[in-house]
Amino acid sequence: MSQSIILASSSPFRKQLLQKVVKNFETFSPDIDESVKANEPPEQLVRRLAIEKAKASANVFQHGWAIGSDQVALFNANILGKPHTVDNAIAQLRQFSGQTVQFLTGLALYDIEFDRYQYHLERFNVIFKALSDEQIKAYIAKEMPLNCAGSFKSEGLGITLFESLDGRDPNALIGLPLIALNELLSNWEFDLLLQ
Numbered sequence: 001m002s003q004s005i006i007l008a009s010s011s012p013f014r015k016q017l018l019q020k021v022v023k024n025f026e027t028f029s030p031d032i033d034e035s036v037k038a039n040e041p042p043e044q045l046v047r048r049l050a051i052e053k054a055k056a057s058a059n060v061f062q063h064g065w066a067i068g069s070d071q072v073a074l075f076n077a078n079i080l081g082k083p084h085t086v087d088n089a090i091a092q093l094r095q096f097s098g099q100t101v102q103f104l105t106g107l108a109l110y111d112i113e114f115d116r117y118q119y120h121l122e123r124f125n126v127i128f129k130a131l132s133d134e135q136i137k138a139y140i141a142k143e144m145p146l147n148c149a150g151s152f153k154s155e156g157l158g159i160t161l162f163e164s165l166d167g168r169d170p171n172a173l174i175g176l177p178l179i180a181l182n183e184l185l186s187n188w189e190f191d192l193l194l195q
Helices: 012-019 042-059 086-096 133-143 157-161 178-187
Strands: 005-008 026-028 065-075 100-111 116-128 162-166
Touching (some): 005 012, 005 042, 012 178, 042 065, 042 100, 042 116, 086 133, 133 157
Parallel strands (some): 005 026, 005 065
Antiparallel strands (some): 065 100, 100 116, 116 162
């Protein structure tokens, strides 16, 4: 059975990832409030936002399966924000030197017509190598990751900051875990290989 797929995201990176496994899909930018609620744990935050993004597609589409995804980066159990300034970016990367940053990615698949959804939480760890101030400053000057949570772009030169990656799907680090997406689609008897 053919099913229309909708990516509820304005991220060009998520779009590129989905293009690896789905030839034809539509994109939609969900307009939701992404503010963290008082005392909301990170796991609950990504779940709520992924589901809300996917369900927002029902405002535009009458049928199809919508993919919603949301991600947070954690260091010492605290959600990492965007640095916005070079000084803040330097401070963040100094903290990460020789340490581990955890990414939590919430993935929702929502069936618009039947108002049902599936959800998956993907965990991924990035282990940073020991970084000198010279390396940190050079990286920031080259990539200017001031609007990136954690002050790095893993899909770019940020990969040079890492000692290792720990997780089942490197796509999760960029924001769309494709292995988990394939599992959710398979649960609804949609086989990406047979499309």
